[in-house]
Amino acid sequence: xxxxxxxxxxxLAADPRARLEQLKARQAAEAAAAQALGQREGSLxxxxxxxxxxxxxxSSAAGAAEAERxxxxxxxxxxxxxxxxxxxxxxxxxxxxxxxxxxxxxxxQLSELRLLAASASLAELVKRRWLWERVVSHDLALLAEGQRxxxxxxxxxxxxxxxxxxxxxxxxxxxxxxDELAARREEHRALLAAVRGERSLHERxxxxAAGQGAKLxxxxxxxxxxxxxxxxxxxFAGLRxxxxxxxxxxxxxxxxxxxxxxxxxxxxQKGVDIRAxxxxxxxxxxxxxxxxxxxxxxxxxxxIVDHGDGFHTLVAHLASMSTAMGEEVEAGALLGTVGDxxxxxxxxxxxxxxxxxxxxxPAAWLxx
Numbered sequence: 001x002x003x004x005x006x007x008x009x010x011x012l013a014a015d016p017r018a019r020l021e022q023l024k025a026r027q028a029a030e031a032a033a034a035q036a037l038g039q040r041e042g043s044l045x046x047x048x049x050x051x052x053x054x055x056x057x058x059s060s061a062a063g064a065a066e067a068e069r070x071x072x073x074x075x076x077x078x079x080x081x082x083x084x085x086x087x088x089x090x091x092x093x094x095x096x097x098x099x100x101x102x103x104x105x106x107x108x109q110l111s112e113l114r115l116l117a118a119s120a121s122l123a124e125l126v127k128r129r130w131l132w133e134r135v136v137s138h139d140l141a142l143l144a145e146g147q148r149x150x151x152x153x154x155x156x157x158x159x160x161x162x163x164x165x166x167x168x169x170x171x172x173x174x175x176x177x178x179d180e181l182a183a184r185r186e187e188h189r190a191l192l193a194a195v196r197g198e199r200s201l202h203e204r205x206x207x208x209a210a211g212q213g214a215k216l217x218x219x220x221x222x223x224x225x226x227x228x229x230x231x232x233x234x235x236f237a238g239l240r241x242x243x244x245x246x247x248x249x250x251x252x253x254x255x256x257x258x259x260x261x262x263x264x265x266x267x268x269q270k271g272v273d274i275r276a277x278x279x280x281x282x283x284x285x286x287x288x289x290x291x292x293x294x295x296x297x298x299x300x301x302x303x304i305v306d307h308g309d310g311f312h313t314l315v316a317h318l319a320s321m322s323t324a325m326g327e328e329v330e331a332g333a334l335l336g337t338v339g340d341x342x343x344x345x346x347x348x349x350x351x352x353x354x355x356x357x358x359x360x361x362p363a364a365w366l367x368x
Contacts, residue, residue: 300342
């Protein structure tokens, strides 16, 4: 057997069920991608959007299941600590009570009478009676506390058993969610690979993206003042060449006419692509009011800030959004984080500036 076959055999022998599940997930993903791409009359952006939103939903569900499992683990640890504490208290009470209980057992049922009868005087009798009552009262309190400690231990033990069972169920759910997430991710990757690798699909995607750009322009032009009828006057027009960059990163694709180096397709870029790591903070470039914060086909998570006097800025493909429609923001306020939602080329930030609905070159507005 060749070394490669030996390694493969060992891998399969280690956990053939897990390997089989992985292969099934990949096969299902490839089939789903082929079906989506096979419908030539359908929309590639719609297929990508549906795939990505399914991926986001699966990721959210997997995260929630994992968080619940971690919470159950914490409850299990606390229950075990409570059980150990109750057991320690019970042992201490037993150690304190055992000698006296054994002594009373040796003295028999008439131990109190014998103790009192041995008194030499009435004063000693009263004193012995008082001391005996104190001892009996103390022992009864210890017994009651021991009963409570015993009940606490049993409650903690039942909690331990319950949480252990819950953790097992949550672990199964988290594993199922993880498998679903892996299948969704494979399907999305297969779709992206097909779009990137086949010229006709690439051209269709570019054409659809241009159409979505026109719809975005109509959407921005139709936006009312966000959340308030009061007009905004932030002095945006006077900030030309002085705006901070929305995220730290290099401008990868500039404004205007862009030729794809591989397929030689021409697109009209209405903003700039800023390459930045996923999760990087995206901030408002100037004061304003959030006019839109949500999903937009072809742009993923999109935040639009109205700066007044007809100026808007747009940041797209966000992994997360940290603002809501109608919220007033200052320059530098966190809008979200860099992601790859709605993106066909990984994590980056798409940034636009529009004046009365018309896109303008951000290079003329951003600080060098």
